[in-house]
Amino acid sequence: MNADVDLADWGAALVDPGGWRDVVAAADRARVVRVDRGECDVMTGRGRVRVLSDSQRAQGEIAPVTGDWVELADAEGLGPVIDRVLARRTAVSRRDPAEKDLEQVLASNIDAVAVVLGLDRPIQPGWLERLLVMAIDSGAEPVIVLTKLDGIDDPSDARELVDAIAGSTPVVMTSVVDRHGIGDLLALIGAGRTLALVGESGAGKSSLVNALVGTELLEVAEVRASDAEGRHTTTARELVILPNDAGMVLDTPGIRTLGLWEAEHAVDLVFGDLVDFADECRFRDCAHGKEPGCAVRGAVDDGKVSKMRLRLFLELVGELENLRRREEERERRQRSGGGKRRR
Template structure:
């Protein structure tokens, strides 16, 4: 029997990792830090003190290291790449990106703006923004999701589920395409598997897709349809209030038969921002382009003369509801940025305070 060489074993290990999403970014990271790929695994599901990880061949439950448990920083989330030794997660590899939102219940005085960041997933290629064509349908909420995804520097795709509820669902898609410039919009239906082939194009081997949306939007049903079997529990939407239950209670990466990994997420009730970014400009590119024609460079698009944005609303080119949503999110992101800058200044002041105290102690020692 031929003995396998070290390079052959390493190549086999890398091939397994690539099927899980390992790419050139992480390959370079591993080379720079001389990491052994045999120690690398990906987090399929993250609980509070337990992680389900896989190296592409075996799945196992691992616990966080003592250092990681006490620091409460760089804690693994679903989608992370980690270093594992003897059933213990020792370290989280530097993330390519992080899908995060404001932690529920941590909002400050400014409506909609959160004080603490809650990572949802890491190392994601595409985010499916899932919205049902029932009572869940809300273009303004879709805009908030898009701003959140763009802020995290990820690529969104809008998935409109339950298309079979309407004889002609195309007007919904047209409306969303108008509000989401440059973003792909896919209509889906479980009755005739509509949209499956379009979505599978994002789930090629080695690519990771995360789904976000409200409870009852049809994320778990969509996961089952794309997988071709029942891999996620589903629940009925209340007929009286039109709200769904949290049938998905944890985030889990699901390996798809045709390749790629899909992450279902519990329904999001609060779409709060926790970080600044270019999400607003990307989501409202039409308003940004209109603003370039305003008379004043610092136009707030409220009462200034010669405002191209207000003129677009008056002529019906831009809806008032879209502009109001833009203003609301702008206030929230301004608040987030202000808090971030204030926090940075506080840290700097504390640092110089420590330096000043050390200088005083040095002077006292010299006088003695």
């Protein structure tokens, strides 16, 4: 994978090496471990340094994101700058709900992406489907992590729902209280690999990082008791190097919404097997209800697809029809000049 870059020194290299010139001389390649408005923390073979992302000089260049491999350069009067972002092997991204073609990259060069859901609240199928699309679409291995197992008596209903959506995607149940499942997550990461965590605020992403590291490295906060809403505690995407050469984990701030693009792609990416069966239905506009020759119902009758999975698929298709109708209405209003433009 990144065999050309020596990761072996990283664990010990969390201190500032003192002189950035040494760093630039030692390794022209570095990995972005944190991004804050125009500045980045990068990890080099010699240590962690803060550099400018130099967007003035590199007009039109891609802005660095956490996880990027970059080349550093010495800019006169500015100190070390990111000269070039190397091609991304994988990337977790979301589409702007208002401008669905605009892609916002959240993390790059990850090997696995964990969709993190808290068992302290009901699992929303549409939310899991959209997050799973993000994970699958990244090009990395998707995994689902169900946190706070210690807080519920019986996880079997939640697990049945998740399995009906997840198909063959691995599911890990965790608790940071008794460390249930933490070993399974470590096994899934492994030396030299990076796991990104995505999910809503309060799902327990930063708590997982702390459990994986073994210290209270990142800030975590209680969810609001009144409505179980998270407090958006994490504000930066941060790559953390695990001790004992156990790989890396990339924490992200809670995601509030995912839009139409993710929902549309869930049909193929999450329910691809059902789409294939639907192609075999006798009628092209089959609604997979009582129609004769419905291959989807046939698959359910043969036990190839669970009833729950069929129901979730039909709900998604129905929701998409509604979303598209509303989207068309909005566009029509905009064209006729009547509607207000969105931000």
